[in-house]
Amino acid sequence: MRRIRSHRLGVDQGSQVLFSDFEHDGQMWTGEGAREFRLPVAFKDGGFSDVPMVQVGMSMWDLDQKTNQRVDLAAESITPIGFEIVFRTWGDTRVARVRADWIAMGEIEDEDDWALY
Numbered sequence: 001m002r003r004i005r006s007h008r009l010g011v012d013q014g015s016q017v018l019f020s021d022f023e024h025d026g027q028m029w030t031g032e033g034a035r036e037f038r039l040p041v042a043f044k045d046g047g048f049s050d051v052p053m054v055q056v057g058m059s060m061w062d063l064d065q066k067t068n069q070r071v072d073l074a075a076e077s078i079t080p081i082g083f084e085i086v087f088r089t090w091g092d093t094r095v096a097r098v099r100a101d102w103i104a105m106g107e108i109e110d111e112d113d114w115a116l117y
Contacts, residue, residue, distance in 0.1 A: 002053065010052075010108030012043050015059060015101045018087050022062070022096035029064075029094055038076075039085045043104060047081035052106025054078050056085055059101040064094035073100060080106075 019037055021029035028035055043052075054075040063069045072088040085100050 004105075004107050008049075008107045008110050009105065010045075010048055011103065011105050012045075012052075013101070013103040014041065015099060016041070016085065017060075018085065018098045018100055019095075020097040028089065029096055032092055034090045035088065037087045039100075040082060041085060041102065042082040043080075046109075047079075048104070048106040049080065049109050050107050051078055051080055052104040054083050054102060054104045056100055056102040058098060060097070060099035062096040062098070064096070067092045067094050069093060071095070071098075073098075075102065 016039060018039055019026060019028055021027065028037065056073060056075045058071070058073055061071070068091055070089050070091055070093045074086045075083050076086045077084045085102065087098055087100070089095055
């Protein structure tokens with residue numbers, strides 16, 4: 001468990017369409033086998049003072065009903081200034097489009113912080 005001093009708690013959030021492959025016959029819609037899409041996300045206001053906790057979830061998905069529906073969605077490469085939303089599918093799954101929402105929580109700089117140089 002992480003303890004965060006309440007006066008230093010920062011929360012950032014966002015929503016992003018990852019892809020819309022059915023519009024142009026992209027690989028997620030027409031492909032087979034392992035497929036992956038990565039989207040870099042930068043935190044607002046300079047980010048956090050340490051690596052935050054990040055939760056990502058699908059807020060809209062459009063998948064072909066005739067194939068198996070296999071999806072893996074994760075937040076990876078998390079740093080104080082950003083992270084990557086990673087979407088994966090495999091096999092015969094056909095994905096038309098996906099939107100992901102995310103929330104990050106962690107410590108932010110405080111106006112009373114100071115450092116000796």
